[in-house]
Amino acid sequence: MRIACLLSAIVIAALAAPVHATTVAPAPEASGDATVFEAGKYHCNGWIPQITPDGLEATVTGGCMLLQLGSAIRPEPGNFFGCHMTLPGIPGTGTIQVETQWRFPAPGIQHPVTGEFSRVANGTEKMAAGSDFLMIYRFDYPGELVEGVWMFEARLDGRAVASCCFNVTSAPGAVSSSPVAACSTPTS
Numbered sequence: 001m002r003i004a005c006l007l008s009a010i011v012i013a014a015l016a017a018p019v020h021a022t023t024v025a026p027a028p029e030a031s032g033d034a035t036v037f038e039a040g041k042y043h044c045n046g047w048i049p050q051i052t053p054d055g056l057e058a059t060v061t062g063g064c065m066l067l068q069l070g071s072a073i074r075p076e077p078g079n080f081f082g083c084h085m086t087l088p089g090i091p092g093t094g095t096i097q098v099e100t101q102w103r104f105p106a107p108g109i110q111h112p113v114t115g116e117f118s119r120v121a122n123g124t125e126k127m128a129a130g131s132d133f134l135m136i137y138r139f140d141y142p143g144e145l146v147e148g149v150w151m152f153e154a155r156l157d158g159r160a161v162a163s164c165c166f167n168v169t170s171a172p173g174a175v176s177s178s179p180v181a182a183c184s185t186p187t188s
Helices: 009-016
Strands: 003-007 035-044 047-052 055-060 064-069 080-086 095-103 120-128 132-138 148-156 159-168
Touching (some): 035 132, 035 159, 080 148
Antiparallel strands (some): 035 080
């Protein structure tokens, strides 16, 4: 799986100096929900893939821009899709631990080296409270091109604060709805 987390330029600048001072106490307003403000197909520059024993990850070194809002994603190598959101909390008040999870339809995605199938991919990111957060997935290997409903979820302290669903399909003329409306009630 190719999963990447992006921080906006503002968040990167905000994290540069105060990381050591703010890791002790969580942001006081981090209990609310995140606000997803765009989700769909993206274009990103500077994709650096990494094969790890437990999965595949990537780092995005360049910017990403939204190409098309919507939930219908074609299962084609090189396609990027994901959710862009504002995290709970007040900017400048501290950091929060964001738990991320992608869920894949059966049979799951297949690791190109081990051949094992996975139905979920979990991650954890330490982020500035109230910052922008962009979670991106890119298709790179044939084993990832699994059609069906893909779900991304962001959690704080085990509680879902945002989710987006995508319909990965090769059906011509597939109707694209809002990825946020498709997951209007995050699962707990």
